[in-house]
Amino acid sequence: xxxxxxxxxxxxxxxxxxxxxxxxxxxxxxxxxxxxxxxxxxxxxxxxxxxxxxxxxxxxxxxxxxxxxxxxxxxxxxxxxxxxxxxxxxxxxxxxxxxxxxxxxxxxxxxxxxxxxxxxxxxxxxxxxxxxxxxxxxxxxxxxxxxxxxxxxxxxxxxxxxxxxxxxxxxxxxxxxxxxxxxxxxxxxxxxxxxxxxxxxxxxxxxxxxxxxxxxxxxxxxxxxxxxxxxxxxxxxxxxxxxxxxxxxxxxxxxxxxxxxxxxxxxxxxxxxxxxxxxxxxxxxxxxxxxxxxxxxxxxxxxx
Amino acid sequence: xxxxxxxxxxxxxxxxxxxxxxxxxxxxxxxxxxxxxxxxxxxxxxxxxxxxxxxxxxxxxxxxxxxxxxxxxxxxxxxxxxxxxxxxxxxxxxxxxxxxxxxxxxxxxxxxxxxxxxxxxxx
Numbered sequence: 001x002x003x004x005x006x007x008x009x010x011x012x013x014x015x016x017x018x019x020x021x022x023x024x025x026x027x028x029x030x031x032x033x034x035x036x037x038x039x040x041x042x043x044x045x046x047x048x049x050x051x052x053x054x055x056x057x058x059x060x061x062x063x064x065x066x067x068x069x070x071x072x073x074x075x076x077x078x079x080x081x082x083x084x085x086x087x088x089x090x091x092x093x094x095x096x097x098x099x100x101x102x103x104x105x106x107x108x109x110x111x112x113x114x115x116x117x118x119x120x121x122x123x124x125x126x127x128x129x130x131x132x133x134x135x136x137x138x139x140x141x142x143x144x145x146x147x148x149x150x151x152x153x154x155x156x157x158x159x160x161x162x163x164x165x166x167x168x169x170x171x172x173x174x175x176x177x178x179x180x181x182x183x184x185x186x187x188x189x190x191x192x193x194x195x196x197x198x199x200x201x202x203x204x205x206x207x208x209x210x211x212x213x214x215x216x217x218x219x220x221x222x223x224x225x226x227x228x229x230x231x232x233x234x235x236x237x238x239x240x241x242x243x244x245x246x247x248x249x250x251x252x253x254x255x256x257x258x259x260x261x262x263x264x265x266x267x268x269x270x271x272x273x274x275x276x277x278x279x280x281x282x283x284x285x286x287x288x289x290x291x292x293x294x295x296x297x298x299x300x301x302x303x304x
Numbered sequence: 305x306x307x308x309x310x311x312x313x314x315x316x317x318x319x320x321x322x323x324x325x326x327x328x329x330x331x332x333x334x335x336x337x338x339x340x341x342x343x344x345x346x347x348x349x350x351x352x353x354x355x356x357x358x359x360x361x362x363x364x365x366x367x368x369x370x371x372x373x374x375x376x377x378x379x380x381x382x383x384x385x386x387x388x389x390x391x392x393x394x395x396x397x398x399x400x401x402x403x404x405x406x407x408x409x410x411x412x413x414x415x416x417x418x419x420x421x422x423x424x425x426x427x
């Protein structure tokens with residue numbers, strides 16, 4: 001049972017964490033999703049790995065090499081053979097997914113660093129792009145850069161421009177792209193966590209909104225956001241536009257309310273889940289260790 | 305607003321205000337455009353620094369300077385070439401002499417760019 005518990009608990013975390021994240025102050029929500037997602041992913045991977053190990057170790061060749069009894073393992077294994085095979089295949093597939101995602105993110109990071117260096121206006125934090133479109137984005141790099149189109153700058157007043165710059169600067173200063181990467185890696189090894197990347201994107205946008213509000217006011221940020229989305233020319237794919245608009249509505253709603261305050265249970269419930277997951281992994285590891293001790297004794301008894 | 309803001313972020317704010325403006329701005333107009341209660345002298349210092357970096361151009365208007373944002377190097381060079389072409393005279397002749405003076409690499413690059421522009425439907 002302990003072998004499956006981490007898998008089960010990570011599934012509960014996958015549902016609970018995004019719900020908690022919507023109510024938490026955004027910087028805590030971000031950390032909960034990214035760091036928590038990595039813990040849940042590590043736990044489910046460990047659990048699958050143990051199942052695969054139990055299954056592989058029953059192989060007579062491996063058993064002879066490792067000097068344990070495959071028969072004893074088979075007898076005490078906490079699962080039927082097909083599940084062991086399934087777990088072994090899953091470990092292989094998920095490892096490949098992890099490598100693929102890690103490679104993709106690394107390439108994206110290198111691209112971003114190149115772009116940050118190549119953006120016009122080198123030597124300045126701000127790079128202005130001469131375009132009527134209303135766009136703004138932060139490019140991580142050394143140093144990170146903020147790119148804004150003239151179309152967007154001209155549609156905002158002084159306070160809104162300051163809010164916009166503070167928002168993009170927040171992305172760079174707090175390394176929000178690393179939180180995105182963490183969640184994508186977590187999903188790669190545990191597909192149950194598939195709702196995390198979208199949740200962490202919203203959380204980091206909200207985090208940057210709160211930082212922008214601290215540099216101006218909540219109304220200013222809400223106003224700037226409204227300008228940024230309403231003035232966009234068509235030509236952006238409809239699906240992307242719709243997705244962006246959904247997030248923006250929620251963000252504007254959050255800005256219309258006072259800054260969220262921390263309620264401990266909102267952090268406590270998912271944190272407790274993670275702790276239980278970690279304990280379950282530890283128990284599963286101990287069980288496996290005991291099983292192997294038993295199998296080794298079985299092997300020695302067979303030798304006599 | 306007595307909030308402390310970092311040097312780089314103040315430069316960004318001034319630059320953003322200049323780009324948002326229709327025409328050149330004097331330091332006083334920049335203070336107004338920012339609307340964040342920055343002192344005149346602070347804005348002036350930032351403008352001088354941005355000018356030293358080549359991020360803004362300035363011209364004397366009465367007793368004060370008036371500032372405009374500057375495109376990046378490539379944009380600047382293209383602007384100058386466009387301005388020279390627009391100055392009048394025989395455009396085709398100017399272009400012919402220009403093309404005649406290009407190195408083989410530049411010629412290939414130019415031909416590629418023109419071909420790509422045509423593909424995009426922008427003659």
